[in-house]
Amino acid sequence: MALLARGELRSILQTEMPNALDTRWDTQATDQPEAHGEGQTILLDFDAVVKAEALVEVAHFIRDKFGYTLLSNITAVDYLKQGLIEVVYQFYNAAEGGPDLRVRVRIGRSPEECIVPSLTPTWPGADLQEREAYDMYGVVFPGHPNLARIYMWDEFKGFPMRKDFPKTGDKYTHVTGE
Amino acid sequence: MTLSHLATEDVFVVERNDADFRAGQGMTKGLGIVFRKFRKALFGKPNSDRADTEGQFNVQYPEERLVLPEAYRNMPILLYDDATGHELCTSCFQCERICPPQVIHITQAKDPATGKPVPAAANFVLEYDTCMSCGYCAEVCPFDAIKMDHDFELSTGNHPELDVNYDRLLRPISYYEAIAPTMWSDVKEQAMKKLQNNIKRRPGAIGRDHGQKVKGGAAVAVAATPVAGAAPAAAAKPRGPVAAIGKNMPEEKVAKLISIRAANAAKRGGGDAGAAPVAEAAPIVETVVDTPAASAAPSGPVAAIGQNMSEDKRAKLEAIRAAKRAQRGE
């Protein structure tokens, strides 16, 4: 049970669970995030980026080995230019306090790729947050007991927080925006 | 669970008193406290201090009012100079840009001779219904032209009236000085200096013909209020209880209200600055009365009189105002 510094998990995973890391981001790992200039989307590669199928395994690994028991926050971010959706999981060590440990999963934006296994069976607190990520970004969580829309009504089509969702107009009432 | 980030003395377990014998002692104790408070509320003094925990806490709202702090912000208003009638706004669009719900719409004034922009606003529309009273417009304004009003009694049955036009937004500086004296004295010097500079660049009546530009056919499409008569009435709405008398109230109700207020004012010794004297309350029913502050400026009240008023009504209003000025010994 110990606190991990930022970026430390990455090197630990490299030795302990080499198959879990998403190798696409190995070469771009840096200590300092690079600013890509104005208007550019950014992808930080500082934390451990794991493969979607290894997420549950990694989450259990950091919980059992390092005591990160509190899954506090699940955020989906849409990187339209890179064609990626990133899901960020933030874990806290409830016994030791300290800053969070971030585990990232990067998946494609198409419905076939936008799938991450659910953490709800182990962390029931992830239930509503995963539903929110599904509702707003269309990330599908297999293993979730009740993956339904949470904020939008059930008949709603599309995922309103995605960057390519039209910001004006309403396709239901056929009122077009500017 | 080990809690290594917390020292043991930093944590304590709340006491549940699980084992205590109970036969209603807790209830009796609680009722005792309630009874004590109840007695104090009935026979005690009204609270005068923030440290008071017992006694009367209520404020009988329309008759009694709490003093609003200077920083209080409700809806934005625009200021004009009492002496010259010049508006402080130069249409720099800072407020329009910062406004989070985007409810400010400004049109810049143009010199009719040259067509060049002049540091004055031709029109200024503010959607009071969507404004979130964040106060950013007043914060960013470099000319101290837009300020936050203290008048919160804005409810109306007429929704389009809440798209407030330039003429209804304008208040004299003396009005703002009355509601926020220190906040104005902090910025007074620089604001007046900037205004003097801007006056030099304003040809003709631009910048002090507030409210008349709209009618004069400036190139603005205005979300005007459908009830033209109601607009100036709202602009010149006096602060204080008098404002609560509705235009559409039946005669006897108004009379009753006025008599109640007279009694209240007498009780208070007439020392309430916010409340208008009873003699002045009657003309309210006639739709228009100037603010106490506005009467100091010759240009103020006149502007508030609506453009579409009939001649006799206008004359009547003027007479009322003259009487009031005489009453105050001006």
Add this chain to the structure above:
Amino acid sequence: MLKTEELQINIGPQHPSTHGVFRMLVTVDGETLVDLKPVFGYLHRNHEQLGEVNTYLQNMPFTDRLDYFNSMVNNHAYARAVETLAGVEVPERAQYIRVIMDELSRILNHATAMGFMLGDMGAWQTALLWGMREREKILDMFEYVSGARMMCNYCRFGGVVRDIDDWFITELKKLMQGLPHYFDDFEGLLLNSEILLARARNIGVLPKELALAYSVTGPVLRGSGVAYDIRKAEPYAVYDRFKFKVPVGTVGDVYDRFLVRIAEMRESYKILEQAIEQLPDATGGFINPKVKQQSLKAPAGEAYARVESPKGELGFYLVSDGSGSAYRYKVRAPSFINLSSLADMCKGYSIADVVVILGSIDIVMGEVDR
């Protein structure tokens, strides 16, 4: 034996004890609750997308509307997130002012939260109005410094919008003279009341392990016996300079959460006392003058900042692409995530306990639905 049948009923969305427009789809067997499904979205306004369209400063007043009881805390959390993102330093005096406002918010929130919970139990109005009364005194002071009672919009990046003056300090001291009497009266009225004990003890039990798995935070987590307080676990602002204790419960029922809230008000009082004493003089300024508030541009990157809001962990996750508004703006709303434990807490108890358990979580729908 009579044959019984399960029945589905709706509690809410328009119901006085659902604390806003919140609907619970409840399956009952007789009086006993079998299943509960929370239904959200009645107050959804896509707050997060607004945060991605607005500039950083423009979004500040929108955070007031999340948890409208504690807009000061929301402002603080959001300002901290942007400050982390843009690397802005905050003067010490501003940190102290923020702490004072946070702790005042905590007192007013807990006072009203318990009042509402007791209202749900049937102690209609008395306890609530006692809470409201203390709240009113504090809101008057918020109005003095910020200009508004509830939608304060008080923090700016690198400080606060207006300094507190002598009037505020004197009034705060006066307020604090009265507060201990208020705490004593509130405890005396309720703590041993047989009716409260019958309605609250061993109702809605959330064991420690389950509480952690459910990611609940704030008084709900501490009521379950986990001493996790962000002010201690990851101190922000100047919280590491104050001496205060973290109250924890043992059973994790409604009564424990109630007790933890009362104890937290007393701890907040201690923090306030120390903060007033340590408050630095005005020479350091109350806002960082170098920050361009209106045209603030954060370098590309991401930041997460959290504060211990009275309801739990309030966090803002920001991703910046280097422009003037956030690329991704996510609110980790405490009462939203605390709600995920509601179904588990309610199962097996009577339907009349549901509203009490919901009241003990202390939710605000503005924050839940965003």
